[in-house]
Amino acid sequence: xxxxxxxxxxxxxxxxxxxxxxxxxxxxxxxxxxxxxxYPVTDPFRTEAAFLLQSHTDGKLDAWVIKQSMSRxxxxxxxxxxxxxxxxQGFFAHYYFDESxxxxxxxxxxxLWEPSAMIYSxxxxxxPMDGFGKMNGSHxxxxxxxxxxxxxxxxxxxxVLATLAYRCEPCKPFDWFDGISFLSxxxxxxLAQWSGGTNRSE
Numbered sequence: 691x692x693x694x695x696x697x698x699x700x701x702x703x704x705x706x707x708x709x710x711x712x713x714x715x716x717x718x719x720x721x722x723x724x725x726x727x728x729y730p731v732t733d734p735f736r737t738e739a740a741f742l743l744q745s746h747t748d749g750k751l752d753a754w755v756i757k758q759s760m761s762r763x764x765x766x767x768x769x770x771x772x773x774x775x776x777x778x779q780g781f782f783a784h785y786y787f788d789e790s791x792x793x794x795x796x797x798x799x800x801x802l803w804e805p806s807a808m809i810y811s812x813x814x815x816x817x818p819m820d821g822f823g824k825m826n827g828s829h830x831x832x833x834x835x836x837x838x839x840x841x842x843x844x845x846x847x848x849x850v851l852a853t854l855a856y857r858c859e860p861c862k863p864f865d866w867f868d869g870i871s872f873l874s875x876x877x878x879x880x881l882a883q884w885s886g887g888t889n890r891s892e
Contacts (some may be wrong), residue, residue: 698734728870730877734766746866755861757799757858760864765852768845770881775838778851781872782831784860793857796825802853805846806830812844813837827854 692758697705708719727745730736732772745751759887772778796802798819806825810817813833834841842849848873864872 709721727816728874730874732877732882734787735763735873735877738763739745739873741864742869742873751866753865756864756866757860757871760869761852761856761870763853763876764848764855766848767876768852770880771843771845771848772839772876772880773842773885775835775842775881777872777875777879779835781855782835782851784832784862784864785855786861787841796827798824802850805849808846809834809841809844809850813840827858830854853882 705716705719708714709716714722714884725740728740742751742756742759745755764778764781796806800867803825807817807832815833817825818829834847834851
């Protein structure tokens with residue numbers, strides 16, 4: 691499909707210079723500019739965003755894959771944590787955790803048990819368990835955000851959040867653009883933290 695746009699004089703000057711300097715066609719330059727504007731800047735966030743868009747345009751993307759890509763973005767924060775939890779909270783607001791659902795329940799001995807126990811230890815609380823050695827994933831997510839100041843720098847925090855995002859299902863599926871926007875948002879939060887020179891605590 692042919693498209694036309696009206697550029698201003700400043701853009702015209704830049705387009706003329708860049709196309710000559712780098713040997714790019716105007717269409718190539720515009721395609722790069724659009725993606726660079728909307729994609730995250732760093733990996734793995736950028737790779738995940740590119741994967742989502744490519745899969746969408748190829749017609750090979752479903753809601754499950756989108757959610758897993760977003761989950762991987764959360765896990766990436768374990769090595770580059772972000773004090774700002776707004777976008778993570780917004781993500782989990784799309785979930786309704788049912789403690790009767792097996793995948794959203796943390797069972798003694800599974801991979802989430804140890805990091806979950808560490809989180810409760812960090813906030814000075816005893817892990818609440820039912821009589822069958824299970825923890826409620828919904829309650830744990832609430833506790834994490836309620837004690838974010840103590841937990842945001844811990845790798846275990848992001849591992850738990852990412853795993854619950856992976857295992858459980860949102861109330862309404864995310865679409866491909868939700869995924870790209872979320873990855874960009876959490877990357878910006880992390881970059882803002884890195885620029886201040888703050889490192890992850892153990």
